[in-house]
Amino acid sequence: MVSVINLRWQLKRNRNQGKGLAVAMNIVQLIGGSGAGKSAIATRLTQLWPGRATHMRANRYLRDRQATDGDDFIVLPSSVDWPLISLHIEALGRGERVIMPEYNWQVGRRLPPRSPQTSNLNLDPTDLLIIDSLFLMPFEIEAAKVFLDTPWDERRNNVKQRDNELDGNFIAHFDAITEPSYQKYTAPLRSKCDIVLNGTLPAEDLVTKTYRYLISLWGGWG
DSSP: OOOOOOBOOOOOTTTTTTSSOOOSSEEEEEEOOTTSSHHHHHHHHHHHSTTTEEEEEGGGGBOOOOTTOOTTGGGOGGGBOHHHHHHHHHHHHTTOOEEOOEEETTTTEEEOOOTTGGGGGEEOOOSEEEEEESSOOSSOOOOEEEEEEOOHHHHHHHHHHHHHHHTOOGGGGIIIIIHHHIIIIIGGGGGGSSEEEETTSOHHHHHHHHHHHHHHHHOOBO
16 A cells, blocks of 8 residues: 655756757656556556646557558557647646547547547646656657566456457457567667566555655655
8 A cells, every 4th residue: 555645746847948848747658568557557646646647648649540551550659649649748738638539449540529538538737747658759858767567478468358348359469469569669668767667566566666766756745
């Protein structure tokens, strides 16, 4: 169980000025493979800091699939709409609310905003933005980079379980497409991250380690 610190954020206003995006908030890039447990950690952190942290899911920012795209479309860095992510980060940094795209992964298309679904995609401007993704952002911005290193069998089991819950079939491509893409694009990012977490640890331990690391960077007793 995480003992929540009475946090006093030490924001570095416009600390990215002249170094890419200029934003007045702290950013975490939470990196790991499909089924690594990124979303669970990000969700739990936002619960620990209600109203102070926002969770952005990069997999909602895929571009529309084209006829020339292959079966590996959803696990390629080039499939992410990075310019839109950049625009949304800038907007959040200005204190504006944004709406994440609603994406249909089965057909590879972005859907138009709909209510009440749209309300679940709202991102409010907060002190902390947590971005969970398979990849690091390709543009320059100051951020804490956390890598969730979860072994392939556990990631595979998690993908299968998620398929059962959501009536999906992503497990069918895991061995032939998802895992090779992970080894090529995601696994090498370990060395570029500030901290690597052992994904075999219990979820609450991973949340605690991430929480304490962020506190050491930006928090204080107040």
